[in-house]
């Protein structure tokens with residue numbers, strides 16, 4: 001990656017292969033995510049979306065090819081990896097909030113773990129993050145006292161705690177009703193614009209997510225089968241992509257027979 005690229009490209013994968021044990025999940029993956037953009041990563045269940053995220057955070061090393069994040073190759077050494085991860089805010093499926101801590105304490109956790117900031121500064125930063133997600137008065141509430149949408153916003157505030165330039169969302173709408181989903185999607189878009197972030201959203205929720213995205217990729221059959229703008233995706237006549245968008249069980253996407261018989 002050249003110095004100029006490092007400014008413009010937040011994530012670059014070059015001819016990447018990702019294996020889980022002896023099984024190759026993805027191969028021949030080439031991907032560039034421009035800084036400041038929002039990219040949707042779409043694809044059927046088990047296609048390898050979470051595996052792709054694991055490669056970005058260094059949780060999974062590529063079996064071949066290179067993965068570059070925020071201007072550097074994803075390192076192997078644990079200490080370097082921890083440093084890189086401070087620059088990546090991850091919103092996991094299921095929020096991952098600690099139930100015996102309040103919302104504010106949950107958000108403070110990364111600041112307490114990774115910085116030596118004095119208590120008063122941490123409190124101020126937590127208040128700012130709560131404000132950023134529209135929950136100024138919810139700091140003293142415990143996760144069990146929050147609605148699903150509020151809990152997701154607290155988890156989002158925690159992912160933002162260290163001001164990471166890159167945000168990664170793994171199924172941010174799972175379990176939310178349409179209103180809460182709309183709130184989360186517009187929040188993701190607003191934060192991306194106002195904090196000058198780059199966002200990658202792994203999701204099944206194509207129709208809720210595409211309106212806020214600049215780019216979309218579709219993963220199926222172990223590779224990227226579409227890469228382009230949401231408008232290009234909606235106009236595609238690729239049978240593979242259409243099968244996925246329409247949720248049809250029969251077509252060129254090969255489904256695992258065990259999974260299909262479970263679903264039947």
Ligand SMILES: Nc1ncnc2c1ncn2[C@@H]1O[C@H](COP(=O)(O)OP(=O)(O)OP(=O)(O)O)[C@@H](O)[C@H]1O
Nearest residue numbers: 020021025043044045046047048049050051052204
């Ligand atoms: N830790 C792991 N160890 C072994 N195999 C794994 C592991 N994680 C995922 N896999 C396998 O890798 C493949 C891709 O899984 P992955 O979770 O990346 O798909 P996905 O597209 O995120 O699915 P979903 O939409 O259901 O979350 C699957 O066949 C899965 O069984």
